[in-house]
Amino acid sequence: MSNKAARNLFIIGSLFFFVIFLVLTFDTMGKLDKRAPVITEEVNAGKMTWHKYDCIGCHTIFGNGSYFAPDLTKTAENKPKGYLKQFLMDPKAVNAKAAMPKFGISAQEADHLIAFLEWTSKVDTNGWPPKPILAAAAGVGGKELSAGQRVYQAQGCTNCHMINGIGGTTGPDLTKVGSRRDRKWLHEHFEEPQKVVPNSAMPGYKHLGDQALNDLTEYMLTLK
Amino acid sequence: MTIKYESQKIAQHFYTFAVLLFLVQVLVGIIAAIQFIKPDVFILNFNIIRSLHINALVVWLLVGFMGVTYYVISDESDTELWSLPLAKFQFWATVVTITLVVLGYIWMGISPQANSPINGINPLNEGREYIEAPRWADYLIVVSVLLFLLNCFMTVLKTKKWTGIQGVLLGGLVFLALMYLPGLFYTKSMVKDQFWWWWVVHLWVEGSWEIIAGALLAFMLMKTTGAKREVLEKWMYIEVGLVLFTGILGTGHHYYWIGTPKYWLWVGGIFSSLEPIPLLLMVWDAFRTTREARNVTNRPGLFYTVAHAIFNFVGAGLWGIIHTLPQVNKWTHGTQVTTAHGHLAFYGAYVLLVISMIYVTLPSIRGVKEYNPSRAYLSFWWMTISMVFIVLTITGAGMVQTYMERLMGLDYVAVKTTYNLWFWILRAIFGVGFLIGVGIFVVDFFKLGKEPMPVVSPAPEKA
Ligand code: HEM
Ligand code: HEM
Numbered sequence: 001m002s003n004k005a006a007r008n009l010f011i012i013g014s015l016f017f018f019v020i021f022l023v024l025t026f027d028t029m030g031k032l033d034k035r036a037p038v039i040t041e042e043v044n045a046g047k048m049t050w051h052k053y054d055c056i057g058c059h060t061i062f063g064n065g066s067y068f069a070p071d072l073t074k075t076a077e078n079k080p081k082g083y084l085k086q087f088l089m090d091p092k093a094v095n096a097k098a099a100m101p102k103f104g105i106s107a108q109e110a111d112h113l114i115a116f117l118e119w120t121s122k123v124d125t126n127g128w129p130p131k132p133i134l135a136a137a138a139g140v141g142g143k144e145l146s147a148g149q150r151v152y153q154a155q156g157c158t159n160c161h162m163i164n165g166i167g168g169t170t171g172p173d174l175t176k177v178g179s180r181r182d183r184k185w186l187h188e189h190f191e192e193p194q195k196v197v198p199n200s201a202m203p204g205y206k207h208l209g210d211q212a213l214n215d216l217t218e219y220m221l222t223l224k
Numbered sequence: 225m226t227i228k229y230e231s232q233k234i235a236q237h238f239y240t241f242a243v244l245l246f247l248v249q250v251l252v253g254i255i256a257a258i259q260f261i262k263p264d265v266f267i268l269n270f271n272i273i274r275s276l277h278i279n280a281l282v283v284w285l286l287v288g289f290m291g292v293t294y295y296v297i298s299d300e301s302d303t304e305l306w307s308l309p310l311a312k313f314q315f316w317a318t319v320v321t322i323t324l325v326v327l328g329y330i331w332m333g334i335s336p337q338a339n340s341p342i343n344g345i346n347p348l349n350e351g352r353e354y355i356e357a358p359r360w361a362d363y364l365i366v367v368s369v370l371l372f373l374l375n376c377f378m379t380v381l382k383t384k385k386w387t388g389i390q391g392v393l394l395g396g397l398v399f400l401a402l403m404y405l406p407g408l409f410y411t412k413s414m415v416k417d418q419f420w421w422w423w424v425v426h427l428w429v430e431g432s433w434e435i436i437a438g439a440l441l442a443f444m445l446m447k448t449t450g451a452k453r454e455v456l457e458k459w460m461y462i463e464v465g466l467v468l469f470t471g472i473l474g475t476g477h478h479y480y481w482i483g484t485p486k487y488w489l490w491v492g493g494i495f496s497s498l499e500p501i502p503l504l505l506m507v508w509d510a511f512r513t514t515r516e517a518r519n520v521t522n523r524p525g526l527f528y529t530v531a532h533a534i535f536n537f538v539g540a541g542l543w544g545i546i547h548t549l550p551q552v553n554k555w556t557h558g559t560q561v562t563t564a565h566g567h568l569a570f571y572g573a574y575v576l577l578v579i580s581m582i583y584v585t586l587p588s589i590r591g592v593k594e595y596n597p598s599r600a601y602l603s604f605w606w607m608t609i610s611m612v613f614i615v616l617t618i619t620g621a622g623m624v625q626t627y628m629e630r631l632m633g634l635d636y637v638a639v640k641t642t643y644n645l646w647f648w649i650l651r652a653i654f655g656v657g658f659l660i661g662v663g664i665f666v667v668d669f670f671k672l673g674k675e676p677m678p679v680v681s682p683a684p685e686k687a
């Protein structure tokens with residue numbers, strides 16, 4: 001091949017692939033809005049707040065960004081709003097071990113951020129992040145679940161709490177909670193956490209009814 | 225070794241600024257690494273430190289490219305630069321802009337509210353990875369780059385001596401400038417935001433920058449070994465051609481999970497898997513040319529050039545292909561595997577490229593015939609061995625994270641603070657090794673050609 005032929009191949013070939021890329025881009029742009037919920041003013045305000053505090057400097061969103069802090073694509077799906085709001089405004093007040101700093105996020109900014117995170121959680125991401133495929137994730141080694149354990153699983157307590165190394169880190173580790181708290185405390189705390197622990201960021205579970213709360217309390221008391 | 229034209233000396237201004245920013249980049253990198261172990265260790269939070277780390281990196285590489293280009297264009301066109309004062313002005317304008325941006329980051333780090341939007345625009349930090357620089361700085365950077373390109377093109381037009389190397393180099397630079405534009409507008413949708421953002425980031429490092437690398441590789445091989453231009457330029461066209469044939473549609477490997485249609489899994493998977501081929505060709509090119517070389521005039525220059533070709537392939541090609549298929553990327557996306565790849569790729573492809581160009585051009589700029597190469601080799605081994613260990617460490621952390629968090633479903637924070645703790649400690653230690661290497665390089669940069677040669681000169685000059 002002569003130099004001139006190589007050069008022409010380079011130029012024409014590159015243009016060719018760039019044109020294909022442009023066509024695909026055009027097609028993609030037409031499809032994106034159908035794959036995501038409507039963007040309200042609140043969602044957009046949340047996105048602007050996201051940029052203002054440079055959240056991407058620690059977190060990823062859709063898996064892109066920095067790897068210092070958890071991905072937030074689906075956070076709004078797994079964590080209740082009340083907790084998120086309190087955490088965003090003052091992380092260490094919710095979780096003394098939190099590494100996220102307090103930025104001075106206002107209540108309104110926190111609402112906007114949550115609306116933004118709710119939006120991202122509903123975008124069709126082709127199934128990302130994938131569901132874990134190994135058994136440990138379920139937290140059960142093939143054993144029969146007690147009534148309390150079933151409530152614990154169904155309510156997603158594991159998103160915030162850890163038992164025997166499995167579960168989230170935003171609330172206290174419950175592996176030994178049975179030796180720390182008694183029946184009355186636990187029951188009252190489930191009904192309305194804020195009554196027992198001022199400014200608690202844990203949601204209340206009164207709506208589950210007495211039976212479920214008793215089961216949960218029984219389960220907690222076995223954790224020693 | 226001497227320069228042909230006085231204005232080629234301007235390259236040294238750019239090199240000096242680049243080398244100092246390199247030092248800053250690595251210093252803050254170590255702080256970032258320590259913050260993985262102790263988050264509150266410094267007045268500035270991790271996000272600010274990280275922005276400084278990656279922005280310093282990108283900027284010193286770009287500044288290095290500019291200096292290098294002024295040198296090459298003048299050399300290839302056989303003439304002085306069109307306007308030396310303009311080049312100097314453009315240099316100082318860049319220095320001032322970058323300094324202001326850095327001060328802005330620090331200010332925001334100390335008081336986050338300072339970044340509150342003015343007329344809907346964040347004044348200190350755009351809050352988008354790699355292109356954190358605020359809008360006003362973007363415009364100043366664009367002006368600076370336009371002045372730079374104008375100067376280069378006017379220089380070429382003076383003699384109209386279009387060579388393949390400078391054609392591809394300038395083509396790559398124009399492509400680079402154009403690909404900055406998709407990062408300059410706001411979109412309400414985070415999906416579209418990331419879509420255009422990857423045009424900048426991916427089409428830079430896997431498009432225009434690799435074009436520049438291909439052209440400079442040919443230039444450096446020609447200068448250090450005296451190899452024939454025709455052969456080098458032919459392979460250069462083939463290499464950069466394959467870079468774009470695979471790399472443009474390879475952008476699809478970032479469009480798997482951000483809310484984009486499913487066909488990108490096919491497009492991105494297939495084309496990005498082919499991206500290592502041109503990089504392998506560059507390694508072969510470097511070895512073939514070196515083997516046939518009869519007249520090596522600048523051994524450290526050639527040494528760094530070959531090392532650049534090898535680590536470009538290993539860091540970008542090998543560490544890229546391991547996680548580029550959608551079946552794998554589904555699990556590793558956004559984990560420390562990405563960090564490992566990012567480090568080795570940037571180090572091999574561009575850090576070593578700019579350092580090679582410095583070693584290829586600096587002796588002639590300083591007008592020295594021979595210089596003591598021992599520090600050049602010593603810093604290479606300190607930097608490279610440390611970087612390889614940083615990357616192996618972080619690849620380990622990435623594998624643990626992928627397994628425990630993604631496959632087993634353990635909590636992100638739990639994996640980070642317990643299972644991966646030792647990897648963070650090791651990274652910080654190897655980071656200090658890297659800093660030592662950079663320190664030796666910086667000393668060498670400032671002293672090269674300014675001290676007498678050792679009494680026993682190394683190999684006698686071969687004719
Ligand atoms: C010199 C060339 C290259 C450089 C400098 C480079 C650098 C990077 C960087 C810094 C990231 C992380 C981006 C972020 O912070 O979000 C990244 C991501 C990625 N790179 Fe490269 N890269 C290069 C070439 C390649 C090649 C040739 C391949 C494939 C064969 C590749 C595959 C990938 C993939 C799949 C990701 C996404 C990782 C994820 O899903 O988290 N890269 N690259
Ligand atoms: C020339 C050498 C270096 C280059 C080219 C480089 C490049 C980069 C790049 C491109 C990123 C962002 C992309 C990503 O996270 O994938 C990054 C992040 C980072 N770098 Fe470096 N870096 C270098 C040296 C260092 C050193 C010596 C250290 C300290 C040991 C360091 C520590 C870090 C840390 C902690 C992050 C944040 C990673 C994360 O978000 O998980 N870097 N660096």
Ligand SMILES: [Fe+2]
Pocket residue numbers: 426430474475477478
């Ligand atoms: Fe890429």
